[in-house]
Amino acid sequence: MHQPHIQISTNQQDRLIAGFAALAISIHLFESVLPSPIPGIKPGLANLVTLYVLIRHGWQLAVNVSLLRVLASSLLLGSFLSPTFILSLAGAVASLLILGIAWHIPGKPFGPVGLSILAALAHMAAQILTAYLLFIPHSALFTLLPVFLTAALISGTLGGILVNRIIKQTSALKQHE
Amino acid sequence: MIWRNINSDFNMADKAVFLFSLLLIVTSCFYFWKTEPASYATIKSPQKAPLHVNLDHEKIYTIQGALGISRIEVTHGKIRFTDSPCHNKFCIQHGWQQQHGDLTACLPNRISIQLANARDAANYDAINF
Numbered sequence: 001m002h003q004p005h006i007q008i009s010t011n012q013q014d015r016l017i018a019g020f021a022a023l024a025i026s027i028h029l030f031e032s033v034l035p036s037p038i039p040g041i042k043p044g045l046a047n048l049v050t051l052y053v054l055i056r057h058g059w060q061l062a063v064n065v066s067l068l069r070v071l072a073s074s075l076l077l078g079s080f081l082s083p084t085f086i087l088s089l090a091g092a093v094a095s096l097l098i099l100g101i102a103w104h105i106p107g108k109p110f111g112p113v114g115l116s117i118l119a120a121l122a123h124m125a126a127q128i129l130t131a132y133l134l135f136i137p138h139s140a141l142f143t144l145l146p147v148f149l150t151a152a153l154i155s156g157t158l159g160g161i162l163v164n165r166i167i168k169q170t171s172a173l174k175q176h177e
Numbered sequence: 178m179i180w181r182n183i184n185s186d187f188n189m190a191d192k193a194v195f196l197f198s199l200l201l202i203v204t205s206c207f208y209f210w211k212t213e214p215a216s217y218a219t220i221k222s223p224q225k226a227p228l229h230v231n232l233d234h235e236k237i238y239t240i241q242g243a244l245g246i247s248r249i250e251v252t253h254g255k256i257r258f259t260d261s262p263c264h265n266k267f268c269i270q271h272g273w274q275q276q277h278g279d280l281t282a283c284l285p286n287r288i289s290i291q292l293a294n295a296r297d298a299a300n301y302d303a304i305n306f
Contacts, residue, residue, distance in 0.1 A: 114191035117198055140278050146206040153198050161186045 016057060017064045024049040024069035025076070032077055040144075041151045044120060044159060046073075047095065051116055051163045059100050066092050083135055087127045094126030095119035112167060113160030120156025124148050213277040215292035218256050220249065223287045232256060232275075232292075242286030249290065261286050 010018075028046040036042060046069055054062035070092045074085040098118050102110050110118070128148060132141050187195070220228040222240050230238065230251060237259070238249040245262035255275045258268040261283045268283035274292055282289035 109188075109190035110194065111186070111188045111191045113187050114194040117191075117194050121198055121201070142209045145209050146202055149198075149202045149205060153195075153202060156198075157195065160191070161183065164186045 013061065016053075017061060017068065020049055020053050020061075020065045021068040021072065024065055025072050028069055028073040029076060032073070038147075038151070040148065041155075043155050044123070047119065047123070048116075048159050048163050048166075050092075050095075050099075051112060051119065051159070052166060054099055054103060054115070055112060055163070055167060059096075059103050062099065063096050066096055083131075086134065087130055090130040091123040091127045095123040098122040111160075112164040113157060116160030116163060117153060117156040120152040120159070121149060124152035213294055214254055215275060215277045215279065215294055216254070217293050217295065218251070218274075219291045219293070221289045221291075230256070240288055242283065242288045244286045247283055247286050247288050249288075256290060256292065257281075258283060258290075261288075 024046045027049065031042055031045055034042075047066075049069070050062050050066040053065050067089075070085070070088050071080075074080040074082075074088065077084075079085045079088075095118075099115060102115055102118055125145075128141065128145055132138075216232055218230045218232055220230060220238065220240060222228075223243050224241055228238075228240075232251055232254045235252045236250075238251070240247050240249060242262070246260075247258060247262070247268070248260040250257055250259045255273040257273045258271070258281065261268050263283050263285035265285075268281060268286075268288075271281045274281050274290065277292060277294040279292040280289065
């Protein structure tokens, strides 16, 4: 039997994307089995990976990691193209867009916490808007917006603080090497 | 602990973003939690087509339900059940309804009243998968 010889050449960037996407997918899967006290509210831990990648490796890598995470997690959870997937994608795209804008402001004024809050709020707002446009076209849905935005602010702030500490720790390690 | 030196995690722009978000949330509370008076009610009963009722007048409607006749009173922007052949009379105790989006019903008699600020505001309230 002739064994087909397929070789895919990867560069350093591909391996970074794959590694971080795998990490984000694992966190996403872990989070999806955690019970939530309020339906629709998750800590959004998988997005911390996106934020870390953005700060360490730039916006393009963060886009790759985040979109791969949404796609692969939906395939693993069996929610591909379902409302869950569409909401997940809408949130990811919105937070990537606002991160892209905030990241490319000259002088880079925002630290991890500011970026994290912006992304969390954009994520939540986009999901509610998508849910309204596609699935629950009733204005009563927006009654929940203040509650969801508060949750996004809390989880965004805590997530940002975590990422800030992780970045401080890992850059200390890097200097040590 | 995460709470130690928490100030050092925020730079000036981060603090600005945090305060701006707080302001946004407080504004959204005022904007989305305000109540709006209703001007129409839709009365649904098992045997007839939904009845669209203007709330700007005084009238008592008698609606035939699954058990018998329910009486529904309308006065100047408010609506309530005044009589129903059900056992618990929850519908009557629920009292006056007057805000856009309010809903009241007599489940045993299968009559529901949904309030809105426009005639056909509530086509459907949810789509499920």
